[in-house]
Amino acid sequence: MKLVTAVIKPHKWEEVREALAAAGVAGMTVTEASGYGQQKGHTEVYRGAEYDVSLVPKIRLEIVVDDVDVETVVTTISSAAQTGKIGDGKVWVVPVDSVVRVRTGETDEAAL
Amino acid sequence: MKLVTAVIKPHKWEEVREALAAAGVAGMTVTEASGYGQQKGHTEVYRGAEYDVSLVPKIRLEIVVDDVDVETVVTTISSAAQTGKIGDGKVWVVPVDSVVRVRTGETDEAAL
Amino acid sequence: MKLVTAVIKPHKWEEVREALAAAGVAGMTVTEASGYGQQKGHTEVYRGAEYDVSLVPKIRLEIVVDDVDVETVVTTISSAAQTGKIGDGKVWVVPVDSVVRVRTGETDEAAL
């Protein structure tokens, strides 16, 4: 099994969710995140004092998937999240040793 | 070493923390997260317009543990977090190459 | 490639960011987190009722790096984030199978 982590633009979340659902992905865990990269933040001014806001809001998804589905999931996310503009985000894949579904105690594939 | 990541129901956090403490786990990192899965969200209505809130609030724990403790930690979490109702969450395990304790620079087992 | 995850004190974020930039790290994903460990939280009192706040605010960084850069990145973070006081945080490293840059579809080293 693998853990696919994706960092995407917030307003793309809805599209990604739908694409994943269509691809048969039934579960995931979502966190709010901030991104730092080529996409630049902006400058804010409070009573004349300037601040650089270097972080950009992002959504971070974690999906544990069967080895065979990794390819599909990664591709589904990348295409759904793409706008072609800087800051579209990254998707990375990490190996997973085991998974448990807390409710039933089922493990591995059965737990997804 | 391994990284155990657990996604659980928020009101179970206190019980899980106590169970882990009893099992000798002294440290962890916690993030707020939202879950998407079989557990359904709810519908909200604002001036007649309906919204599906598909994400459910979850707590996400990360614990780096010694290889030998993995089993205990996973079991401890799953039993403490279990309610038997849909949405109890998942626990997954990922291999870890190395850990550093920032304060001392100690690495690996010593860093936990 | 590897995924370096670091948990640090919030007021050290600025220094770490600068050190990483100096070390050539151009991107990362940041989440707010809470830490539980040797560093103790504090007690709050509301109308005489006492609460133990056991979690301490932390910043959590994720950086996907080339294998060769792992050492540098980990060291850079640990030294920039160090105050020498309990609670400085941890840095851990996890193997990564693949990375994709959503905007271009580039993969692996090219995606960083």
Add this chain to the structure above:
Amino acid sequence: MDTGQAAWMLASSAMVLLMTPALALFYGGMTRSKSVLNMMMMSFGAMGVVVPIYILWGWSASYGTDLFGDGAAGLMGNPFEMFGLADVQGAIGEDGSGALISVAFQMTFAILTVALISGAIADRAKYSTWLVFAAIWVTLSYFPLAHMVWGGGFLSGEDGSLASLLYDGVAPIDYAGGTVVHINAGVAGLVLALVIGARRGFGSEPMRPHSLPLTMLGAGVLWFGWFGFNVGSFVSYDDLDFATSWVDETGLVWINTTAATAAAILGWLVVEKIRDGKATSLGAASGIVAGLVAVTPACGALSPLGSLVLGLVAGALCALAVGLKYRFGFDDSLDVVGVHLVGGLVGTVGIGFLATSGGLFYGDGVAQLVVQTVVALFAVLWAGVVTLVIALALKAVMGWRVDPEDEVAGIDFAEHGESAYDLASTGGTTFKTGA
């Protein structure tokens, strides 16, 4: 009523009306973020329910002719006499008497009193049951007490009243509602908390305030509105040795209100500093309310120095009293008992000591003190019995508690279908359909 007095009464009425939304903020900030809307809605719902009732039969039941007996010193006014405010002017005075302004002013008190109770039952009560409770309680507990105290009824100084039975010529003093408003609401809160039962996790799970700035804002606006409450409640006592005209008495009441409140902040903070090591902002906000509650009945009868003393005592005692619920295990969630019942008692009984005319400390003996105490106890009794009957009846008929799962997930969604805040970049929400 001349135009100047009318101007102040109009302003006062608006200020007291504002107190209910202010209370919603004060209470709302103290709940967890998953139940703030329900907390606020109990206040806003009280506005919706009590106003029509007040217009229909509330004024009449409060200030109409005694329902039973020969029309003197009774327990309730005739609710049908001025039903729908029919011929209010004719009934109580000639044109230009400002009768309608008095109705306006008194109406806002009824709303607020009901809303005060809601603090005792945060996070767990069915909204429909609450609204029905509000309608029945205001009719059976509030209007009668208002009639007894201010409408020439059993707790006034009239012939045949309780006080007249004890001491001839010693009228009880309740300037702006120590008994009618605060003791009444405080007792009702206690009874409801007992009947409905504690929140899941009470005394074990953390339930700290989700937004203290909201609570402090509420406290600040409550203070502002309370000037309407107290200073608008001008009542002409014969023996005030300090203020001898409308202009003077209102000035005195204004100063007393402020003096007690400021002193209560200090009283509460000192207790906290000694007991907990820190003076908190929730303590300051609570001290404000405690001081205002205590001075409510007393504000026309004390000197500014007496008000400082009363406030200091009230702040300190209420700060100690909010701990009782943990000792005795009743979940008076936002301390309606600790603040309104205790504060109301301190104020009502404190008059017996501190009144510049009649007070024990001013060498005028115990008559006033006894009268004040007896009246307070009668109010406790009345509110206790009436509330208990209503609460148990509603428990049997409608039920009081939301589903336990809903309570854990948050009553805001369960009862109102909303969440209070959406500060995140995404809420994982999907638009489904417009109305």
Add this chain to the structure above:
Amino acid sequence: MDTGQAAWMLASSAMVLLMTPALALFYGGMTRSKSVLNMMMMSFGAMGVVVPIYILWGWSASYGTDLFGDGAAGLMGNPFEMFGLADVQGAIGEDGSGALISVAFQMTFAILTVALISGAIADRAKYSTWLVFAAIWVTLSYFPLAHMVWGGGFLSGEDGSLASLLYDGVAPIDYAGGTVVHINAGVAGLVLALVIGARRGFGSEPMRPHSLPLTMLGAGVLWFGWFGFNVGSFVSYDDLDFATSWVDETGLVWINTTAATAAAILGWLVVEKIRDGKATSLGAASGIVAGLVAVTPACGALSPLGSLVLGLVAGALCALAVGLKYRFGFDDSLDVVGVHLVGGLVGTVGIGFLATSGGLFYGDGVAQLVVQTVVALFAVLWAGVVTLVIALALKAVMGWRVDPEDEVAGIDFAEHGESAYDLASTGGTTFKTGA
């Protein structure tokens, strides 16, 4: 004006001024967190722009001698007659008449009316265009309507006015601004929403309120301020059968205002309960505003019972009306149409049924009803045409929309360079330089 009346007018003016910040909160809570500052700034900007204009030519254009013709029943006052408030006292009365207090009071109405419109164009309008719009619109739509209705112009009861052409002696009733304020703003909101176009994602992306406690706070303060709005708008009608003096009429107006508002809360919540299954806090807050809007023109002409009926109907109808935008696809973002236009029409026309003197239900025939309806339609027409011309002109000259990318990222940063909240332990922000 005696000092008592002056005291109330001073308080009323301050209360109405407070309504604009209150509206900013009410609206601000309903937007997403990325555009709350812009929403609030449209109100605060209206304060900055309208006040100088009102002082320069606004009062004169509203209450000056008719600009054209023989000075009777016209469309606008002469803006230069009392330019800069020159010789206001001399022009409209002797010293001590309170002329300046009337200016103060009326000025706050102009500000609020402009601010109301902004709810229709949340999240997407260029701030500079909004400010210019505010200046032109208040001059060409607000001052003329104020003149027509309250300044003895075409919609008053004067000789030569619209009403006088229909029925002799039946003056239209608009106590505090059903036409001038609410219909006017509601129509302007509709026109702007159409000209400017919908927000990106309207009807598909979620756009739920980011802070309902802020909205409820706003609603509570609006209610408070509205007592100034309505009760401060004393107008001496000859045939009031209920109130016969300043003290009585103000009392009646106060009660009516509250009665309709409370009833509208109930009306709105009942519709929600039936249609959506839950009574919401946004519904209660919206019901408050709907009730206040509807009773604005009617508050001096109804009995308290009539006000309850009016409020109930207004609450229910507005609750239904806010769905229209999805049906017809115009993005009136915060329901200026559904609440202010619909509520204003309900109130203005409702007078024809419910006025104790002149109302159909009181057996006084249809004359008043016809007059009210015709006046309302004329106001719709006036506001519609004038707003359309201004909106299109500004579209051509300055443009109305911010960059689409900025709209997605959030207009607060794009137009004001700020973010509303920084609640996190880090915002990833770096200090660059002081001013």
Add this chain to the structure above:
Amino acid sequence: MDTGQAAWMLASSAMVLLMTPALALFYGGMTRSKSVLNMMMMSFGAMGVVVPIYILWGWSASYGTDLFGDGAAGLMGNPFEMFGLADVQGAIGEDGSGALISVAFQMTFAILTVALISGAIADRAKYSTWLVFAAIWVTLSYFPLAHMVWGGGFLSGEDGSLASLLYDGVAPIDYAGGTVVHINAGVAGLVLALVIGARRGFGSEPMRPHSLPLTMLGAGVLWFGWFGFNVGSFVSYDDLDFATSWVDETGLVWINTTAATAAAILGWLVVEKIRDGKATSLGAASGIVAGLVAVTPACGALSPLGSLVLGLVAGALCALAVGLKYRFGFDDSLDVVGVHLVGGLVGTVGIGFLATSGGLFYGDGVAQLVVQTVVALFAVLWAGVVTLVIALALKAVMGWRVDPEDEVAGIDFAEHGESAYDLASTGGTTFKTGA
């Protein structure tokens, strides 16, 4: 004082009292979320401390007979003369004079002035030291200045006063507290900021406002309350060429207050637009306060047009002045200097140019201008020296700073044991024990 004037004074007093909680919101929104409670508590603590002091010796020290000399044009009133408000009516007039209402009104000014200072020392001052400072400072800086300016002392127009030494018959004008309140607080803020030192990270770490809606709410309520502040401060000048009666003068003051404030919004936003490229919401909120500050001394002496000019200038100058702290490196955290000192000077000196009677621009020469300037400088001097002595003494005795680690972690927890918000689904908090 007739009942109408009394009604307005009662309302005004309540409105000014509300300004202190409003200031707490205004300031609180500008701090970081880890220190908002402490910021608000400095205001709430000022309420607790100043009120008892005012009742005990404050009124007497302000309006009692001159402490030294022959009782004319001195520096301070006798604090023991009317200690505890003993016999206030007898001392200053007969019954019905409204003496107590004046006490109420003046008391609220003292509270607010102290609270204003706290903005300069956000996030870092020991709460106990602050409370002690408040008590001493109000006694030694505020009461004397109030006495000098309004109590017939050295800065009034009385024989033997500073002005009378310069020009015979040219009295200084300070309608509602340009010197006593704003210059006084502004200078005190500057001195404290210097004595206490900058926050850790000042000028390098980001310290942006954590909730601008809170700040805007505060600004809106401040504006509302300021009508009490200014319009309640009726003073009978002989030579007003515009207002000739209470009704007229209050109307004028109301309009002038609003005119200057609106213009100051524009002034501030224009500076921002030019300098920073964007007009901000914090700028609008700040402009409101700047305008209100500047018009405070001037509101009875100007025409509405003059007020527009004054406000515009004040808004623009204050917008520029808030940058000074970065240039000179003093951490006046929330710009008490930039807004209150600068705004207070603009208003006080501006009268010399813009007063319709006495102003340079109205052809009345420089006498008034010189008097205003000299009086302003004297106030700066007085406040500066007195504050410096108190601040240094407290530094030596109690210390001013919290522990540096606590400052980084957040003063809210360190000093008050609370956190302002708990919006998360979990706070990782455990219930330990009830009180």
